[in-house]
Amino acid sequence: xxxxxxxxxxxxxxxxQDAELTLLALPTTIWYILFxxxxxxxxxxxxxxxxxSGGFLSNVVNSxxxxxxxxxxxxxxxxxxxxxxxTLGYNxxxxxxxxxxxxxxxxxxxMLHNRxxxxxxxxxxxxxxxxxxxxxxxxxxxxxSFDKGIVNQMLVNMGSEPINWYMEPKYWPYFLIxxxxxxxxxxxxxxxxxxxxxxxRTYYEAAVIDGASIWQQTRFITLPLMKLVIVMMFILAxxxxxxxxxxxxxxxxxxxxxxxxxxxxxxxLVYKQLKTATVGMASAxxxxxxxxxxxxxxxxxWIVRRLDPDSAMI
Amino acid sequence: xxxxxxxESGLDKFNRPGKGVNVIFNLIFILLALxxxxxxxxxxxxxxxxxxxxxxxxxxxxPTALSGEAYGYIAQQGTMILRALGVSLFVTIVGTVLGIxxxxxxxxxxxxxxxxxxGLLTWIVFIPMIFNGGLVSSYYINAxxxxxxxxxxxxxxxxxVSSFNVIICKTFFKSTIxxxxxxxxxxxxxxxxxxxxxxxxxxxxxxxxxxxxxxCFAYWNDWxxxxxxxxxxxxxxxxxxxxNLMSNVDALAKNAAxxxxxxxxxxxxxxxxxxxxxxxxxxxLPVAFAYPFFQRxxxxxxxxxxxxx
Numbered sequence: 001x002x003x004x005x006x007x008x009x010x011x012x013x014x015x016x017q018d019a020e021l022t023l024l025a026l027p028t029t030i031w032y033i034l035f036x037x038x039x040x041x042x043x044x045x046x047x048x049x050x051x052x053s054g055g056f057l058s059n060v061v062n063s064x065x066x067x068x069x070x071x072x073x074x075x076x077x078x079x080x081x082x083x084x085x086x087t088l089g090y091n092x093x094x095x096x097x098x099x100x101x102x103x104x105x106x107x108x109x110x111m112l113h114n115r116x117x118x119x120x121x122x123x124x125x126x127x128x129x130x131x132x133x134x135x136x137x138x139x140x141x142x143x144x145s146f147d148k149g150i151v152n153q154m155l156v157n158m159g160s161e162p163i164n165w166y167m168e169p170k171y172w173p174y175f176l177i178x179x180x181x182x183x184x185x186x187x188x189x190x191x192x193x194x195x196x197x198x199x200x201r202t203y204y205e206a207a208v209i210d211g212a213s214i215w216q217q218t219r220f221i222t223l224p225l226m227k228l229v230i231v232m233m234f235i236l237a238x239x240x241x242x243x244x245x246x247x248x249x250x251x252x253x254x255x256x257x258x259x260x261x262x263x264x265x266x267x268x269l270v271y272k273q274l275k276t277a278t279v280g281m282a283s284a285x286x287x288x289x290x291x292x293x294x295x296x297x298x299x300x301x302w303i304v305r306r307l308d309p310d311s312a313m314i
Numbered sequence: 315x316x317x318x319x320x321x322e323s324g325l326d327k328f329n330r331p332g333k334g335v336n337v338i339f340n341l342i343f344i345l346l347a348l349x350x351x352x353x354x355x356x357x358x359x360x361x362x363x364x365x366x367x368x369x370x371x372x373x374x375x376x377p378t379a380l381s382g383e384a385y386g387y388i389a390q391q392g393t394m395i396l397r398a399l400g401v402s403l404f405v406t407i408v409g410t411v412l413g414i415x416x417x418x419x420x421x422x423x424x425x426x427x428x429x430x431x432x433g434l435l436t437w438i439v440f441i442p443m444i445f446n447g448g449l450v451s452s453y454y455i456n457a458x459x460x461x462x463x464x465x466x467x468x469x470x471x472x473x474x475v476s477s478f479n480v481i482i483c484k485t486f487f488k489s490t491i492x493x494x495x496x497x498x499x500x501x502x503x504x505x506x507x508x509x510x511x512x513x514x515x516x517x518x519x520x521x522x523x524x525x526x527x528x529x530c531f532a533y534w535n536d537w538x539x540x541x542x543x544x545x546x547x548x549x550x551x552x553x554x555x556x557x558n559l560m561s562n563v564d565a566l567a568k569n570a571a572x573x574x575x576x577x578x579x580x581x582x583x584x585x586x587x588x589x590x591x592x593x594x595x596x597x598x599l600p601v602a603f604a605y606p607f608f609q610r611x612x613x614x615x616x617x618x619x620x621x622x623x
Contacts, residue, residue: 018430020506021423025435028420031475032438038455039447045454056458109343111329113336117343123606124347127354130605131598132535134557138594139353141560142360148372148587150356182350187616194617204328214331222329246538254560270449279450286448294445301444 046070046287050279070284079269083285087244087265090176095237097181099230102188107218109189110196122193126186133247136183140175140252169262172253176263179252180245195229196222232304232311239300242293246271354598361385361592365585373587384588388596395593397548398555405469405551406533413474413529414522420475421483422510425491443477453542468543469551473532479525482618486521487514524615527608534601552597559590 042060049066051059074080112118128136143150144165152162165171203221212220244265253263264272266289273282305312331339360373364381371378388395423429424436446452452472462468491514499509515522540554550558605612 017428017500017506021426021429022431024419024507024510025423025431028416028475028480029435029438031416031471032442034460035452035456035472035475036442036446037438038459039452040445041447042451042455043447045451056454105343105346108339111331111336112339112343113330113333114340117340121343121347123609125343125350126605126609127350127602130531130535130601131354132537132553134537134553134560135357135594135597138556138560138591139357142356142373142591143353145373148368150373150375153372153374185346185350190613190616194613201328208328214329214335217329251537251557267449274450274453283448283450286450290446290448297444 043283043287043290045279046283050283066280070280071288074281074284074288077281079264082261083264083266083269086249086262087242090173090180090249090265091237091241091244093177094180095234095241097177098184098188098237099234101181102185103192103226103230105185106189106192106196107222110193110222111214122186122189125189128183128185129187131183133245133251136179136247137251137254140179141254144175166254166256167258169259172259172262176248176252180248183248191229191233192226195226199225228308231307235300235303235307239297240293241296242266242289244268354602357591357594357598361588361595363588365588368587381585381588384585384592387585387589388592394547395552395555395596398550398552399596401466401469401549402534402551402553405466405536406530409470409474409533410526410529412470413479414526416475417479417525418483418515418518418522419510421480422487422514424480425484425487426496427493439477439480457543463543464546464549465543466549469536469539469549470533472539473529473536476528479528482615483521483525485618486518491517520611520614523608524611527611528615531601531605534597552593556590556593556597559593 042056045060045063047065047067047070048060048063049069050063109118109122131139141149144152146152146162146164146166149165151165155162163171165175199222203225204217207217207221244267246267249263249265249268250271253259256263266285270282270286270289273279273285301312330336356373356375359375359377360368361384362380362382363374363377364379364383367374367377367379367381420435420439424432424439426432447455456468456472457463462471495513496509499513504513535553536551537553537557540549540551541557544550544554547558
């Protein structure tokens with residue numbers, strides 16, 4: 001009898017708290033429904049012959065089904081091959097560089113004799129991370145502008161011909177890779193540096209007493225203890241392999257048409273077609289990105305959970 | 315001031331290379347740090363060059379003819395840039411406050427172990443990290459269904475919440491707020507709303523600072539929402555204005571009539587090249603001065619976020 005009464009009392013008590021907590025979470029829940037879940041259902045326009053004029057909901061419901069027509073258009077165009085190559089190609093390079101360079105630099109900065117100098121370097125290298133791509137695009141223009149840019153002035157001073165950088169696709173893969181690494185350097189080091197500073201000093205003490213050199217300390221203490229973090233950052237990056245940084249690929253090349261082949265990724269194509277109101281192909285490309293992205297993220301998360309359950313998303 | 319480093323005093327010889335290697339490492343980092351900072355100094359130098367010198371000899375690392383005409387022009391012709399500054403400030407402040415409230419409240423609710431809808435709400439937060447509707451349907455829903463086209467709220471609402479930030483909050487509440495504190499408040503008869511606003515929020519300043527900074531920088535640096543939803547130039551933020559100026563230098567001369575000169579004359583005389591670099595400096599200056607002081611909150615957020623989420 002007493003347990004039953006207690007149970008009822010607890011349940012009513014919960015109910016009041018539950019109502020209050022639900023009220024507290026209500027605004028954010030509404031936000032999630034409007035800005036995340038409605039678009040998920042809106043994704044069906046990829047299978048429709050969608051017309052833009054008029055109200056959105058009635059259009060989604062009333063526009064005729066077109067099956068896989070939009071996807072056929074997308075994959076029969078030359079653009080499909082270009083955006084897939086660019087999206088995956090750049091991302092593979094970025095994933096490798098975003099591990100090798102920040103790990104190497106974090107190891108080095110952790111070894112500096114003067115800690116304060118290390119802090120100053122780290123702060124300075126963090127600056128590009130806080131700049132927007134529009135500003136970075138202006139910075140790029142200051143260097144690469146044909147008639148006024150600093151690089152061309154150097155070329156002319158050295159007696160070479162100036163180069164019209166924004167018309168020459170062959171240089172842009174290097175520029176984009178450089179810009180991406182440059183902007184992400186400070187950010188990339190943070191996580192690895194946190195791991196290195198968290199390593200117990202007694203490991204190194206024992207190693208030094210045993211006569212280990214600095215390289216042996218790195219090879220047999222620091223790197224093995226960083227391994228898990230490195231692997232997880234790698235897997236999480238692979239999970240996002242179908243997503244690219246729109247600002248890098250759209251703002252930095254200044255949307256130059258002659259650079260289309262080397263700067264157009266899925267995100268850029270979707271944006272451009274959206275702006276020209278070719279909804280069919282854009283929605284098909286966005287659908288492919290969302291579905292493949294979902295699969296890779298879930299796979300990555302599944303692997304992370306097997307390696308280290310605490311670090312998994314779900 | 316002691317010039318001996320910890321290394322020299324022998325306290326810190328572990329995991330440290332010899333002196334020669336240390337010098338090489340320092341040189342490498344000095345070079346990298348300069349590569350990261352010098353480009354912004356070049357932009358500053360261009361903004362301080364006279365238009366005449368730019369026209370004749372182009373951009374330079376160091377101004378050949380120092381001039382404040384770009385800033386004078388900006389200050390004098392005012393309206394367009396002042397309005398953009400106003401939009402940027404409004405969006406940043408309102409967005410940050412709104413974002414903090416929405417993020418922390420959700421983070422708190424899903425951190426309560428006995429809450430009945432915890433499972434459901436946790437899924438609502440998690441699913442968008444895995445799957446999203448993509449740009450096309452988001453765009454049509456925001457622009458057509460929610461009527462955000464050419465509204466300042468298009469710059470604020472879509473960026474207010476991110477699941478990543480909610481998870482950071484949840485992790486913080488779970489690990490730092492003792493259950494006993496909430497239980498004793500409940501026993502004193504305080505409602506959940508009161509507990510959240512007058513007990514939890516005041517002791518959660520570290521996580522509020524972290525989330526607030528993420529939001530602040532995201533709003534200040536955002537140009538994408540403007541590109542999608544804003545056609546009305548009166549609603550341009552500084553980023554949108556710079557974006558516009560990069561593709562169309564003459565846009566600054568638009569309010570020529572306000573200054574009592576003809577459009578053609580203004581286009582001919584205004585310091586175009588230096589003025590747009592000056593707008594970039596107006597954007598970057600507050601950021602460049604603020605981030606060194608706030609980066610530790612950033613770093614703590616990034617480390618939690620990378621490990622958990």
